[in-house]
Amino acid sequence: MSNTPVTRRGLLGRGAALGTVLHGGSAFARSPSSGDAGATTLEVGLTVNGTHHDLRLDPRTTLLDALREHLALTGTKKGCDHGQCGACTVLVDGVRKNSCLNLAVSCGDREITTIEGLGTEQALHPMQAAFVEHDGFQCGFCTPGQICSAVGMLAELKRGLPSAATPQLTTVTMELADSEVRERMTGNICRCAAYPNIVAAILDAAGKA
Amino acid sequence: MRAFTYERPADMAAALVAIGKPGARFLGGGTNLLDLMKVEAETPQHLVDVSRLPLAGIADEGDGLRIGATVTNADLAADGRVRERYPLLSRALLNGASGQLRNQATTAGNLLQRTRCYYFYDPSAPCNKRVPGSGCSALKGFNRIHAVLGASDACIAVHPSDMAVALSALDAEVEVQSAAGGRRIKITDFHRLPGSTPQQDTILADGDLITAVILPPPPAGGQIYRKVRDRASFDFALVSVAAVVETNGNRIRSARVALGGVAHKPWRALEAERQLAGANLSDDSFAAAGEAAVKGAQGRGHNDFKIVLAARTVAHALTEAAAQKKA
Numbered sequence: 001m002s003n004t005p006v007t008r009r010g011l012l013g014r015g016a017a018l019g020t021v022l023h024g025g026s027a028f029a030r031s032p033s034s035g036d037a038g039a040t041t042l043e044v045g046l047t048v049n050g051t052h053h054d055l056r057l058d059p060r061t062t063l064l065d066a067l068r069e070h071l072a073l074t075g076t077k078k079g080c081d082h083g084q085c086g087a088c089t090v091l092v093d094g095v096r097k098n099s100c101l102n103l104a105v106s107c108g109d110r111e112i113t114t115i116e117g118l119g120t121e122q123a124l125h126p127m128q129a130a131f132v133e134h135d136g137f138q139c140g141f142c143t144p145g146q147i148c149s150a151v152g153m154l155a156e157l158k159r160g161l162p163s164a165a166t167p168q169l170t171t172v173t174m175e176l177a178d179s180e181v182r183e184r185m186t187g188n189i190c191r192c193a194a195y196p197n198i199v200a201a202i203l204d205a206a207g208k209a
Numbered sequence: 210m211r212a213f214t215y216e217r218p219a220d221m222a223a224a225l226v227a228i229g230k231p232g233a234r235f236l237g238g239g240t241n242l243l244d245l246m247k248v249e250a251e252t253p254q255h256l257v258d259v260s261r262l263p264l265a266g267i268a269d270e271g272d273g274l275r276i277g278a279t280v281t282n283a284d285l286a287a288d289g290r291v292r293e294r295y296p297l298l299s300r301a302l303l304n305g306a307s308g309q310l311r312n313q314a315t316t317a318g319n320l321l322q323r324t325r326c327y328y329f330y331d332p333s334a335p336c337n338k339r340v341p342g343s344g345c346s347a348l349k350g351f352n353r354i355h356a357v358l359g360a361s362d363a364c365i366a367v368h369p370s371d372m373a374v375a376l377s378a379l380d381a382e383v384e385v386q387s388a389a390g391g392r393r394i395k396i397t398d399f400h401r402l403p404g405s406t407p408q409q410d411t412i413l414a415d416g417d418l419i420t421a422v423i424l425p426p427p428p429a430g431g432q433i434y435r436k437v438r439d440r441a442s443f444d445f446a447l448v449s450v451a452a453v454v455e456t457n458g459n460r461i462r463s464a465r466v467a468l469g470g471v472a473h474k475p476w477r478a479l480e481a482e483r484q485l486a487g488a489n490l491s492d493d494s495f496a497a498a499g500e501a502a503v504k505g506a507q508g509r510g511h512n513d514f515k516i517v518l519a520a521r522t523v524a525h526a527l528t529e530a531a532a533q534k535k536a
């Protein structure tokens with residue numbers, strides 16, 4: 001550890017993880033419904049990027065705070081914390097959601113995928129590679145949410161979900177036009193306004209998918 | 210956020226018992242409730258998580274549909290039967306919120322979402338809806354987004370739902386279960402006008418659980434949902450209109466008009482509908498219906514523009530709905 005450069009993120013992550021992750025806990029099987037109503041904390045099992053974690057959390061803890069402060073997964077960002085900016089977007093059972101508007105306790109047994117679980121530095125997810133290729137960011141703060149949202153959005157397209165930009169609701173095959181990307185990504189704000197390159201990256205990744 | 214306890218009952222019977230605990234509230238998608246808890250505009254002591262109860266199905270009911278309470282806004286908008294037979298409902302849903310929020314927000318939660326009045330969200334401001342008797346900050350405050358129809362001196366907030374406006378035009382019913390039994394409520398009776406008790410958005414009683422929304426067979430005619438807002442996407446309506454027009458040659462056989470963004474509840478414009486029935490299929494008929502829809506409207510200053518906007522949006526939506534049927 002003495003060779004590891006000390007960073008703010010590293011310190012935050014280690015402190016939070018040491019403080020709250022339960023080791024070897026087998027009591028997790030109990031659901032929060034079984035008489036724990038008076039408890040100040042609840043046991044929560046979260047499966048994140050394929051790894052199961054047993055946590056003991058204040059019920060007020062959002063999924064976003066559980067990821068960042070308790071599991072040291074700081075890729076997911078806290079922007080507005082009110083479901084308006086999309087920086088906290090993660091995939092819950094493959095569906096994109098605002099992690100700031102989910103209680104961690106209500107996510108037990110769900111499969112959570114964050115930006116850390118999409119790809120690795122050696123093998124980027126195609127959407128990550130497309131964002132690099134098209135320079136789909138400036139400061140980068142919204143980028144993890146943009147990428148998770150875009151991955152979820154393409155899955156919605158495959159399932160045939162329409163959007164407000166879909167000309168005919170009865171159309172079965174969706175065309176991913178520029179206008180469709182912009183409408184479907186409306187829940188992700190980029191204050192640097194890198195939108196043209198974000199749209200280009202998503203269209204590129206969609207073509208390769 | 211105030212502290213609360215949490216439980217996830219295994220079935221509806223357990224949920225109806227759990228809601229009897231002091232300060233208990235049901236938690237569905239939580240997109241609005243959790244947001245309000247963060248600013249302490251809502252302070253439940255106990256959350257009863259009903260998001261995993263088996264209420265997420267959409268089933269045929271006669272020639273209509275039975276929509277489970279926890280069907281997400283995304284799934285409802287995408288349902289093939291809704292897209293084919295109730296397109297204005299799909300359009301209303303797709304024009305609300307963002308993809309992420311629609312994936313989480315539920316049908317029942319959409320009906321029960323609270324107003325986006327800035328003063329309701331601001332615990333430092335008087336608000337009769339949040340703290341009964343404390344006053345209404347919007348009356349003499351910035352009231353651009355506020356009600357022009359059916360408001361009171363106690364509250365000029367508007368209901369924010371797009372979905373509920375569509376359901377109003379479709380004559381939907383809300384199915385409710387409580388410890389005492391089940392009942393159905395007409396959607397037009399479900400939400401209230403503020404009167405002197407704006408803290409009550411709906412006629413639901415403590416302990417009531419919405420289990421489904423029932424759609425009757427689709428109305429004859431073309432359907433349109435027209436939403437006017439400050440941004441092109443991801444914003445609440447300044448004015449929205451759900452319109453259904455059935456034509457017969459050069460006559461209007463029947464029409465339905467419901468407005469959003471103008472009142473404390475989805476506003477069904479019954480007088481406009483009466484005028485339209487049997488009227489000539491003409492721009493004049495639709496313009497007159499727009500005027501009838503805002504009869505008695507009262508602006509509060511910043512929102513005066515809504516009266517003209519609503520009248521014109523009604524006329525426009527009716528025109529589109531009539532044209533759609535002919536096409």
